Amino acid sequence: xxxxxxxxxxQELRDRTDWLIRARWLVASGExxxxxxxxxxxxxxxxxxxxxATIASLCICNTIFTFYSQQLRSVSASSQHYVRFTHFQLTxxxxxxxxxxxxxxxxxxxxxxxxLIYVVIASILLPNKTAFIYAGLVSxxxxxxxxxxxxxxxxxxxxxxxxxxxxxxQPIHIFTAVFTLAATAFPTAYFASNIVARLNEREKELxxxxxxxxxxxxxxxxxxARLERLEKDRSQFIRxxxxxxxxxxxAIQSYLRLILEGYVPPEKQREIIEKSERRALExxxxxxxxxxxxxxQERREEERKVELVDVAEVLQGVTDLMQARAEExxxxxxxxxxxxxxxxxxxxxxxxxxxxxLISNAIKYTEPGGIVVVSLSQNPNYVVGMVRDTxxxxxxxQLAHIFEEFYRTDEAKAMERQGTGLGLSIVKRIVETYGGxxxxxxxxxKGSKFSFALPKAPxxxxx
Amino acid sequence: xxxxxxxDDDPDFVEATRMTLEANGYQVISAGSGDEGxxxxxxxxxxxxxxxxxxxxxxxxxxxxQRMQENPEHKxxxxxxxxxxxxxxxxxxxxxxxxxxxDGFLSKPVPPAVLLQRVAELLGR
Numbered sequence: 049x050x051x052x053x054x055x056x057x058x059q060e061l062r063d064r065t066d067w068l069i070r071a072r073w074l075v076a077s078g079e080x081x082x083x084x085x086x087x088x089x090x091x092x093x094x095x096x097x098x099x100x101a102t103i104a105s106l107c108i109c110n111t112i113f114t115f116y117s118q119q120l121r122s123v124s125a126s127s128q129h130y131v132r133f134t135h136f137q138l139t140x141x142x143x144x145x146x147x148x149x150x151x152x153x154x155x156x157x158x159x160x161x162x163x164l165i166y167v168v169i170a171s172i173l174l175p176n177k178t179a180f181i182y183a184g185l186v187s188x189x190x191x192x193x194x195x196x197x198x199x200x201x202x203x204x205x206x207x208x209x210x211x212x213x214x215x216x217x218q219p220i221h222i223f224t225a226v227f228t229l230a231a232t233a234f235p236t237a238y239f240a241s242n243i244v245a246r247l248n249e250r251e252k253e254l255x256x257x258x259x260x261x262x263x264x265x266x267x268x269x270x271x272x273a274r275l276e277r278l279e280k281d282r283s284q285f286i287r288x289x290x291x292x293x294x295x296x297x298x299a300i301q302s303y304l305r306l307i308l309e310g311y312v313p314p315e316k317q318r319e320i321i322e323k324s325e326r327r328a329l330e331x332x333x334x335x336x337x338x339x340x341x342x343x344x345q346e347r348r349e350e351e352r353k354v355e356l357v358d359v360a361e362v363l364q365g366v367t368d369l370m371q372a373r374a375e376e377x378x379x380x381x382x383x384x385x386x387x388x389x390x391x392x393x394x395x396x397x398x399x400x401x402x403x404x405x406l407i408s409n410a411i412k413y414t415e416p417g418g419i420v421v422v423s424l425s426q427n428p429n430y431v432v433g434m435v436r437d438t439x440x441x442x443x444x445x446q447l448a449h450i451f452e453e454f455y456r457t458d459e460a461k462a463m464e465r466q467g468t469g470l471g472l473s474i475v476k477r478i479v480e481t482y483g484g485x486x487x488x489x490x491x492x493x494k495g496s497k498f499s500f501a502l503p504k505a506p507x508x509x510x511x
Numbered sequence: 512x513x514x515x516x517x518x519d520d521d522p523d524f525v526e527a528t529r530m531t532l533e534a535n536g537y538q539v540i541s542a543g544s545g546d547e548g549x550x551x552x553x554x555x556x557x558x559x560x561x562x563x564x565x566x567x568x569x570x571x572x573x574x575x576x577q578r579m580q581e582n583p584e585h586k587x588x589x590x591x592x593x594x595x596x597x598x599x600x601x602x603x604x605x606x607x608x609x610x611x612x613x614d615g616f617l618s619k620p621v622p623p624a625v626l627l628q629r630v631a632e633l634l635g636r
Contacts (some may be wrong), residue, residue: 291594295521298619302527309623311530322522458544461520 050496056271061130064173065117068137071169072110075141075162079103079148081158086152093208096451098151106144113137134173138182142166146189154197154204155225166383167233171240179237187230196223292334292468296327328464336469340401341453344477355389356505357399359431363424366403378416384423392431393505398478405471406435406498412464414439414495430484430501438495447490451476475500513634516557517541518548518575519593524619528561531623532630545575552585559633564594589633591615 083099102246121131145162152159163186171179197204197216215221303324306312312320367383374381392399403422410420417439425432440459442450449455454469461467477487479500490496515523515537522543529539534622540555542548552560560579564572572592579585615629 294619295524299521299527301620302524305620305622306527306530311534311623323526327523438623462543465522 058124058127058130061127062117065120065130065133068134068169068173069110069113069117072106072113072141074138075165076103076106076110079106079162082258083152090207090210093206093210094153095151095205099148101153102144102148109140109144112407120318131174138166138170138173139185141188142182142186146193150193150197150202151205153207153211154215155194155221156207160225160229161232163190164233164236167236168240171237171244176241176245179241180234183230183233186233190229191222191226194225198222204411214374258453285453289338292454293331296331296334297482299327300324306506327465330468332467334464334470336346337474339412341470341477344398344474344481353395354393355396357394357396358391359399359433360385360389360424362396362399363403363422363433366400366407367422369404370407373408373411374420377411377414379411379414380419381411382419382421383419386423386425389424389426389431390504390507392482394478394482394501394502398481402475402478402500403433405475406433406500409440409471410435410437410496412467413437413460418495426504427501429504431504432499432501434497434499436497438497441492441494441496442490443492447488450488451486512536512538513558514538514540514555515559515561515630516548516555516559517552518543518545518551518572519561519563520544521563524593526561528621528626531626533628535627537630545572548575551626552579552588556584557588559589559591559592559630560592561630563593589615591617591629593617593619593621 078104080100083094083096083103087094087096116133120133142163145166149157149160149162165185167179167183169180194216196202198219204216208215303320306319307320326379363383363385371381407420407422410422414420414437419436420438421434421436423434425434440457440463442457446457450457451472453473456467456469475498476486479502482502484500484502486498486500488496488498515532517528517539518541519525519528520543525541529541532539540548540551540557548560548562551557557562562572562576572594576590576592579588579590594616615633617625617629
């Protein structure tokens with residue numbers, strides 16, 4: 049985008065070409081006016097026929113340029129085409145002016161300042177330093193004309209009564225005239241191209257400022273959209289939490305009301321009270337999970353009690369607790385711990401919770417007689433834990449949601465009424481809190497395999 | 512004797528409602544999901560459906576009520592919606608561009624007297 053002004057667009061070049069052609073009509077009329085006034089002031093002096101013929105041929109050429117420009121437009125010529133065309137026109141103009149000056153008295157005419165017009169035009173239309181070439185070119189053409197007249201190679205038209213006729217034969221006058229022209233043309237080229245360059249620079253800054261404003265606005269819009277999404281997620285989460293928290297209380301309240309209003313026969317009352325108690329416990333578990341989740345989300349690292357945790361030792365402790373449950377369900381429960389697994393930098397309770405949630409899930413969602421395998425190993429940078437079962441498994445669609453808060457598959461609900469749907473959210477958050485990652489492979493009806501990797505604690509020797 | 516279908520994934524809610532209704536002489540059948548509910552609507556032709564809007568997913572209950580509207584036979588069965596979401600949040604859950612036809616709305620927990628009154632109203636039409 050920044051190059052826009054250094055390489056003008058075709059549209060701009062077309063406009064400039066049109067402008068140059070219009071300017072030439074103006075120059076032609078100006079010259080005609082000058083010739084007529086001069087003829088009035090100095091009657092019988094000027095070669096009127098030649099001068100008028102010169103102006104007429106300029107007009108004819110300009111008509112041809114007009115058509116050519118239209119042709120360029122219809123074939124949507126490239127910018128190079130336009131630049132070449134401009135060079136051609138300017139050179140033609142200078143040659144033409146030289147012929148005009150020749151008939152107008154050569155050295156004697158004051159109208160050689162017309163040359164400056166083309167230097168200015170070159171500064172405007174052509175890239176940076178090209179104007180200096182034209183300053184040189186006009187000086188050369190003028191010098192050539194004067195030398196040709198001086199040496200008598202072409203006739204000299206004397207402006208009788210205006211200038212002394214022998215001047216054109218004196219090199220000092222030729223030198224003075226060409227020097228004056230060059231001394232004016234070069235500064236003109238310098239100033240004009242400087243002004244044009246500065247204007248271009250301003251325009252460029254303006255365009256860039258506009259662009260950066262647009263970028264900024266776009267960034268803000270994106271940020272805003274992201275905040276809106278977050279806000280939406282947040283209220284969705286709150287709604288879910290509300291729903292989950294209300295459900296057990298509503299169930300308990302319904303049961304209590306039934307008993308109070310005498311809907312429940314005495315022999316069934318104990319059963320109903322036990323069901324109520326189960327819901328109360330469910331509520332307590334949910335609240336405790338929600339608290340864990342909130343703490344994991346909010347606490348900053350310095351507030352967390354981080355220590356070197358021996359993952360193998362924690363796993364051993366959790367396994368001892370789980371063994372009984374696995375035996376109750378008649379599961380084949382094996383634990384394989386590789387020797388020499390290094391510690392990780394984490395909170396002990398979090399690591400305990402990580403293992404507990406994963407292993408208790410595996411036991412919960414595996415039919416009696418199934419297998420649960422837990423393993424702990426390491427790779428160069430990570431401590432890798434794995435919990436595999438031959439349980440109910442999940443479909444790919446269910447897998448996509450498995451770490452979402454409150455998500456439980458219908459199969460899981462059918463198998464185990466109890467469950468907050470937060471266990472895996474907590475697991476994921478714990479793993480991510482310590483810079484690790486967790487992944488899961490599963491096949492419906494075949495089983496699931498949860499794996500996590502936690503970064504090894506930096507070795508003490510290294511410090 | 513009017514036949515009432517309860518669709519809710521919370522078995523305790525089903526149980527409590529069942530006890531209330533059966534004590535008052537209604538025949539009660541139940542389903543744990545929207546799909547199961549639709550199947551029971553077809554098979555058992557209940558006189559009234561008590562539907563939890565938020566089962567496993569928010570749209571479960573909603574889509575069940577919408578699919579009941581598509582079938583002219585089931586369209587006339589009144590639906591009583593029940594949810595454990597607070598009243599004020601309730602509106603925000605509905606897709607605004609879809610027409611949800613429900614005949615009544617109650618918030619859990621539902622006092623037995625209120626439940627019986629609404630059921631009687633809807634069946635009496």
